Amino acid sequence: MAIKITKSHTLKKKPVDESTLGFGKIFSDHMLIMHYKDGQWGPVEIKPYGNLELDPACCSLHYGQLIFEGMKCYSTKEGLQLFRPRENFKRMNRSAERMVMAQIDIDIVMEGLKELLRIEKDWVPTSKGTALYIRPTMIGSEAFLGVHPSNEYIFYIIVGPVGAYYAEGFAPIKIMVEDKYVRAVAGGVGNAKTAGNYAASMKSGLEAAKKGFSQVLWLDGKERKYVEEVGAMNMMFVLDGKVITAALDEGSILPGITRDSVIQLLKKKGIPVEERKLSIDEVIAGAKDGKLSEAFGTGTAAVISPVGSITYKDQTYEINNNKIGKITQELYDELTGIQTGDLEDTFGWVEKV
Incomplete structure (x- = not known):
């Protein structure tokens, strides 16, 4: 599968103290994105992390066609590994079915995700209790006002290093x-x-x-x-x-x-x-x-x-x-x-x- 890759010319400064990562506040240099139009998904693209350009009448902004997932990439002695990622993408397709949205090809998305992780490998923290959080998201992107499903979608994945979700860590x-x-x-x-x-x-x-x-x-x-x-x-x-x-x-x-x-x-x-x-x-x-x-x-x-x-x-x-x-x-x-x-x-x- 061909993946279009555009590397960022300006890289962000990575966190030095992994004990202060928090959760969901830091994002890496690149993101994965795909566009759905005319009944099919376009190519997988990995490009510099940046804003999405959306029409003010974008379906998801008015009628809530927005689904997402959450998973983690871990740094191990043998390299990077994921925990049951295909189950997350299967659940995403079930969410898409319920919200009348486009289905993703899990094999294609997995290949794209792994390539993104290889590019962003230096963002994966190594301290105990840390990981690289992965957020796949899909939004209805067609511009219209009216209660019906979108015919266009944007699927993207952003990643970032995280520590404990709760400030107290693993504690009651x-x-x-x-x-x-x-x-x-x-x-x-x-x-x-x-x-x-x-x-x-x-x-x-x-x-x-x-x-x-x-x-x-x-x-x-x-x-x-x-x-x-x-x-x-x-x-x-x-x-x-x-x-x-x-x-x-x-x-x-x-x-x-x-x-x-x-x-x-x-x-x-x-x-x-x-x-x-x-x-x-x-x-x-x-x-x-x-x-x-x-x-x-x-x-x-x-x-x-x-x-x-x-x-x-x-x-x-x-x-x-x-x-x-x-x-x-x-x-x-x-x-x-x-x-x-x-x-x-x-x-x-x-x-x-």
Whole structure:
């Protein structure tokens, strides 16, 4: 496959202190871009990172045809590697189908991504807990005012070095249960990684942050009874020795790649896993009687996030004395070990660059 490459003449200054990277604030010198028009994708182009030129009537700006993904590239002793990238692109195509957008050819996009990563290899951080974050995005780019799908799309990938998603790093976080607003409803677009889902979560997230919480735990949109997911993570609860997480069959929850990886790891360890409806009342009852021994979130950005306390209706319930639980720690160590090449990948999840 021919890839048009235009190198930047002016390179950015790379971060010196990787402990101050933060998340999503630094971007590399180059980006990948493709244009869809007349029913087909144009060639893959890698060019200097820069602004997109969009018509003010661009479809995505008015009607929300915008989907994206998130994955990471890791620096290992044997070179650069990706963690289940094809699963991310498969999910992107599922999001595209739900949002009536163009499908991408995964093999072509993977080849282009790897070439971009080879060009930007010096941007991949090497310190523990760091990675190069990869953000594939697709937007409807046709200019019109009217509620119908775009006939033109822009697909692009930008990358940048990141540290821990949460400022506290791998440490217990405080989450607030949201019982007023909802993120998604059954039959909606909660299972698509589309911009509107995140826009809908911002008001509640901001209010929670003002109260000192790291994230919001969403309840179902119909009864405000069953736990669904946290703003940037799928959630898992260890109740009576079983790991319980919300089922995906309602279509209101994003099917996380990390979520799926964790479930496979748990099953390999022989730890019971249940994907089912879990009421917030059952969670709180478990917190009161001690049956809730651990809770943690799973997601690409933070990988595994231990939860130290849950606040519901102004009442705070501490979990495991606000300490990281045994299962949580083991999952974090094994998953990050596979991602960074420190542990053997027996699942076939890793793809070399």
